[in-house]
Amino acid sequence: MKPLLEVTGRVAVLDRPDVDTDQIIPKQFLKRIERTGYGEFLFYDWRLDEDGDERPDFELNREEFRGASILLAGRNFGCGSSREHAAWALQDYGFDAVIAPSFGDIFRTNAGKIGMLAIALPADEVERLMESVDLDSGSEMSVDLERRVIVAPDGREVPFDFDEATRDRILHGLDEIALTLQHEDAIAAYEHAHGIA
């Protein structure tokens, strides 16, 4: 995992509640055994019609949202299936941060594992951020993980909470398995004490 200190870039807005991981990446793309290349399948049925052409009414197809690296989304984003492919697809498509009032627990964890920032803010704060995005020409904003501050398109700074252990791992690009394996003695001691020979 590459270290990630901050994200600066274009913002896309997907103001819908309860966007489930089946929409983010439909099941037919879960048959691949690779970890990369899911971006082209992101929101497949919402983004593309039966002929594979872009649906003009889908938010992410708006010109001013092209190339966005930050997604502002509705409550309970990423609910449903545990498929990490949803986080892989968002990241592969270009998103390094998703900001929403709340997330499906498993999606939020998965995002943290691959170094994509899933940031929960109060609903009215997300709404203010959405309102500050210029829907005609597009807007840019920043997410500073080091300072735990979002810099809104209008320059306003919005602090956010982020789980400390995940933040540390993302800031330094650390391999979580390697970190846990440093506790081999404690794991072995647990197994011994609990008769898990």
Add this chain to the structure above:
Amino acid sequence: MAKTLFEKVWERHVVLEDEGGPALLYVDLHLVHEVTSPQAFEGLRLAGRRVRRPDLTVATMDHNVPTLPGPVSDPMAKAQLDALEANTDEFGIRLHGTGSGHEGIVHVIGPELGLTQPGKTIVCGDSHTSTHGAFGALAFGIGTSEVEHVLATQTLSQLRPRTMLLELAGELPRGLTAKDVILGAIGQVGVDGGVGYVVEYAGDAIRALSMEERMTVCNMSIEWGARAGMIAPDDTTFAYLDGREHAPKGAAWERAVEDWRSLASDPGAEYDTHVVVDVAELVPQVTWGTNPGMVVPVTGVVPDPASFDDADDRIAAERALRYMDLRAGQRIEDIRVDRVFIGSCTNARIEDLRAAAAIVAGNTVDERVKALVVPGSATVRRQAEEEGLDRVFLDAGFEWRLAGCSMCLGMNPDILAPGERCASTSNRNFEGRQGRGGRTHLVSPQMAAAAALHGRFVDVRTLDREPVTA
């Protein structure tokens, strides 16, 4: 200090814990299937790591196996199934593969083999791992990065979740099922009502449920966002487990039962949140929208989006009605179905098939309906055949398939065509879940069986008064 069931199981599994930070939890049982594991095994290989405890890891093939006999025709599905076989072989993991006689949906075979036990921590790369909480285990779904972490270390780093007591009060009326209980509860608390919580289901209505029914309830914990659902183990739990292949035997069984009894929440134990749902007046439930919280009684009508207080809910309801091709005010009993699916980790255990067969027996599937029964495991299928349930379904015009996840998520060839409407015993009615453009209504096995016979939704409670006109 009085402790909850969750706290007792959590504390037993803490390997390390930082004050205010995540705990490193030991995992007692890791269930693996073909879809969410190949990248995890590849990660181990790239890093030169081994599987720490192959003996605590069990694999099955379920998500994209065909339910008709014969070879796997989809080359990508085949590659994924082959990868699981090669990976489990390379890392020394038990695999209940297709044709082994023990294959089936991962959340059906864990309990039926006796691998699922009270007090265990159980994880799997599948959100419906919450099913196993019915035994008083702490069980939850994880992503592929976490699958790799568990394979390598047999532990998971977890922030301590909040706790919720969901008390199901009152006596469940006759003819009502566990599926109606959980759909009704989700309708009340909302699809994000459980986010951040581990939920304990309690109350007289829960105590009265069989293990199969408790599994249906816990299975759908994730559908209202809960990290996990748990039910305190009791005599019903122990009677289910006694004699199963991996359950303790002899003196070890006696000791285990004594220990398991101590897991129930202590009187006075505190939860972060306490919610009461009354089931005494419950009516069979049918979903009308595109998430499991969009649900009404079968006696009701499709709601008017304008009736929702919240603006987001109104927009979501309008979208859902468009997708589902329904209009506000339409009677649920007037909605016709094209397909019926009886299956999935929610409702494909032997009791579910018995309940559906009791409705079907001696009747005929509506001529416009294509109906499918997919047993949850090869064992369930065998048992159903020994009881003659396959004949009941086949004689009525149902198809009787091999075990697997099948049309619950449509990764195998069992999918809806665009625009088709399905009464389904599965757990998710998301857009496209059962096939692009397909329309899913979640119901109990009894309600699905009745819909198959009538070609529309009917209230199962009225069936003995209403002749079947097929």
